[in-house]
Amino acid sequence: MSNLAKLEFVALDITGKNYLSWVLDVEIHLDSKGLGETIKEANEATPQDKAKAMIFLHHHLHEGLKNEYLTVKDPHILWSNLKERYDHQKTVILPRARYEWLNLRLQDFKYVSIYNSAMFKITSQLKLCGENITDAEMLEKTYSTFHANNIVLQTQYREKGFKKYSELISCLLVAEQNNELLMKNHESRPTGSTPFPEENVTTHNGKETKNRDYSSSSG
Template sequence: MSNLTKLEFVALDITGKNYLSWVLDAEIHLNANGLGDTIKVENKASNQEKVKAMIFLRHHLHEGLKMEYLTIKDPLILWNNLKERYDHQKTVILPKARYEWMHLRLQDFKSVSEYNSAIFRISSQLKLCGEKVTDEDMLEKTFSTFHASNVLLQQQYREKDFKKYSELISCLLVAEQNNELLMKNHESRPTGSTPFPEANVVVNGPTRGCGRGHGRARGRRIDRGCGRGHNRGGLNSYSKRAKNDENHKRKTSGSNNHSEDSCYRCGGNGHWSRTCHTPKHLVDLYQESLKNKSKGNGKMPRVETNFVDEEGDSDYGNMDVTHLDIADFFADPNGKIDHLIGDGNVQQ
């Protein structure tokens, strides 16, 4: 009973559109099971064989057809009734198949395989309807429908004197594959140009640590660390190194900015307070100016630190002008002199 749930081929549709193919499939399977005589006129099949053939035929019918032929128990009667009902499909399919054969052209298809499938389908329909289609007909149909740009190619195939359509179609399929490969190689890059190098490939020689030879700096940079557990992806390694370089530049620029900050002891630039060698009286003067700034309106007063008139008089009235003497530059009684450089920095 398990065989009843499985169809050997497509069941006959109630419209009869697949009748021609269904008849062929049913006849083949009945002969394969030893039941082919049950659908022949004046057969001598046993009742058991007729029952098996009837079960098989009904199993491959549409549900509506099963109900219409519910009372028929002889497979030969069922076979003839179906033939009388749907045999007119030949007269319906034949005109369409003839029309398709007449307008079939090789140049209308994108590939040889599509054309081959179409010509076999149409020729099969013609044969089922009683029309005779030979290899000579199929060869002539193919030769006469080549594209006009392939006239010479068509003549060359004719001169090979093919006897079977299968031989011609095999040559066409091989030629099509070769042409596709030729076009891919042609379109891969412009004529006369060199191929693009693959990613992570060093053209100038082996890289350091990955083979013999020195190579160039660029190749060594991309492939550095090969075989040492590093990331071998050239782009990833390069991006990591670029990120580290950027961080290093930020740190360096940060330290330079810090070194250019003003010394909060003397107000000078280019040094820190712990390395400041500015004399004490200049430091006191700078600190006093800061105090005046905090007490005033927020603006630092302008102070002339080294302006002295020849006679001791100042053109600025009562403004306090600091007088500097060479003795102010002695660091100790031994006579070593501190030299002021630039904006107040001291070097000994």
């Protein structure tokens, strides 16, 4: 257990389920230690740097993986072997992330903060798989999925001409806190088509009841 406390990030699981995020963590940490070249092809890293990189990589592997690759002493070879073994995770994660992006709608969330978390979770998964979502795409996704009852607000926010998604979300959060923005779930959405059922029932400090009252009074 003492070794677990020293991990700088979660070790690579033997199933490879966290491979994509693990790769990013490794690259960042190796670069910070001046060891980034050790995992690249045809690198000219010193034996000392390769040894340091191997110690770091081994420390962040599942015990089963350590045993399987016990005889590998070159960090680039180990890196390549792990890539061949687990890079297929993209074929699993990418279709799901694309589906969630396609079905992401602001109107399906009771709170802007929960929508924002879902947005970053999906776009991060897409980025890990090599697909970048631009600020313009995030802005359009948000504008176009306002609830139908908030079409006037949607127009007003569009006219503000935001260039960054973060700027729009900041305004929406302030508006929500001031009770100027009413978020409503789309009750008539077909069963099974909502990708985030958990978020729709989340409450924050009792605000769920308040939103229900607004919905009933406006509908």
